[in-house]
Amino acid sequence: MEGRIKEILQKALELIEDSENLENLEKIQQIRVQFLGKNGELTNVLRGMKDVAPELKPVIGKFVNQARDEITNRIETRIAELTAKSIEQKLNSESVDITLSSKRNPKGGLHPCSIVINEILGIFTQMGFQVKQGPEVETDFFNFQTLNIPKDHPAREMQDTFYINDELLLRTHTSPMQARTMISQQPPIRIVNPGKVYRPDDDATHSPMFQQIEGLVVDKGITLCDLKGILETFAKALFNENTKTRLRPSFFPFTEPSVEVDVTCAMCGGKGCRICKGTGWIEILGAGIVNPKVLENCGIDSNIYSGFAFGLGIERITMIKYGIPDMRILFDNDIRFLKQFN
Numbered sequence: 001m002e003g004r005i006k007e008i009l010q011k012a013l014e015l016i017e018d019s020e021n022l023e024n025l026e027k028i029q030q031i032r033v034q035f036l037g038k039n040g041e042l043t044n045v046l047r048g049m050k051d052v053a054p055e056l057k058p059v060i061g062k063f064v065n066q067a068r069d070e071i072t073n074r075i076e077t078r079i080a081e082l083t084a085k086s087i088e089q090k091l092n093s094e095s096v097d098i099t100l101s102s103k104r105n106p107k108g109g110l111h112p113c114s115i116v117i118n119e120i121l122g123i124f125t126q127m128g129f130q131v132k133q134g135p136e137v138e139t140d141f142f143n144f145q146t147l148n149i150p151k152d153h154p155a156r157e158m159q160d161t162f163y164i165n166d167e168l169l170l171r172t173h174t175s176p177m178q179a180r181t182m183i184s185q186q187p188p189i190r191i192v193n194p195g196k197v198y199r200p201d202d203d204a205t206h207s208p209m210f211q212q213i214e215g216l217v218v219d220k221g222i223t224l225c226d227l228k229g230i231l232e233t234f235a236k237a238l239f240n241e242n243t244k245t246r247l248r249p250s251f252f253p254f255t256e257p258s259v260e261v262d263v264t265c266a267m268c269g270g271k272g273c274r275i276c277k278g279t280g281w282i283e284i285l286g287a288g289i290v291n292p293k294v295l296e297n298c299g300i301d302s303n304i305y306s307g308f309a310f311g312l313g314i315e316r317i318t319m320i321k322y323g324i325p326d327m328r329i330l331f332d333n334d335i336r337f338l339k340q341f342n
């Protein structure tokens with residue numbers, strides 16, 4: 001009988017050892033049933049105990065119990081071993097190679113003109129200006145007539161444009177937004193108007209579509225000094241602290257007097273270089289004291305109020321700021337060019 005028990009134990013341990021992975025868990029449970037279950041091989045040995053001589057019973061009983069304990073222990077340790085093995089296999093197969101270069105998600109960025117627009121609007125809003133935008137398809141009335149450019153007047157030639165019909169056109173400047181504001185609101189007015197504008201020009205420094213920011217201040221006692229002060233502050237903020245400003249006489253139908261504003265070249269600091277064509281100065285915008293006729297056209301009493309206005313081209317400022325030689329590069333949208341700004 002002792003031999004039989006040893007045989008059973010041996011067989012059980014071998015079967016347990018054979019279970020190679022956790023998927024064999026069921027098999028291990030079957031082994032438990034096969035040997036220790038109700039009709040298990042070892043259980044059956046116990047049943048045969050009634051035929052054993054009484055003096056041998058304690059010895060055989062001890063054997064059976066030892067065999068059962070050993071099988072139970074072995075099953076538990078085997079399950080623990082297989083669990084650990086499976087976790088380790090999983091960790092090895094799922095390991096991340098941190099030296100592998102990652103897939104890059106290309107990051108978008110702002111167009112240099114958008115960077116400049118944001119910067120300029122930032123400077124003016126800090127000085128208390130309000131941003132106002134209007135339609136790109138504008139009426140002849142707001143684009144020209146309110147701004148002292150009557151129908152069929154030669155002054156229109158400065159800004160000839162794309163007409164949709166006799167009354168509608170693509171705006172030539174964002175000044176109509178100034179007229180719209182003055183008609184709908186009494187002073188004090190302090191606004192900047194960004195947006196796209198259209199003119200039939202096309203060469204290295206002109207494009208049929210370009211972007212502008214115009215500004216308007218109307219209040220009591222506004223003079224050319226206020227204009228100079230604001231624009232000087234603006235130029236220093238946009239280029240650098242050492243930037244100087246000068247006004248040259250000019251003409252616009254909607255301002256009187258009118259000026260062109262030059263700044264010392266940001267590239268050479270006024271010494272003269274390729275960008276400023278050796279002069280040390282660069283023209284950045286047109287401006288002036290709002291023509292009293294324009295105020296009256298918009299229902300503002302020019303005996304009480306006065307104002308100044310200015311207008312600048314974004315592409316032009318972007319070219320000056322970054323030393324870009326040809327405006328058309330700004331419209332090509334070549335990624336190699338655009339990447340340099342982010």
Ligand code: PHE
Nearest residue numbers: 173175286287288309310311
């Ligand atoms: N509207 C003018 C232009 O587009 C710019 C300007 C605005 C000039 C305001 C003077 C005053 O050319």
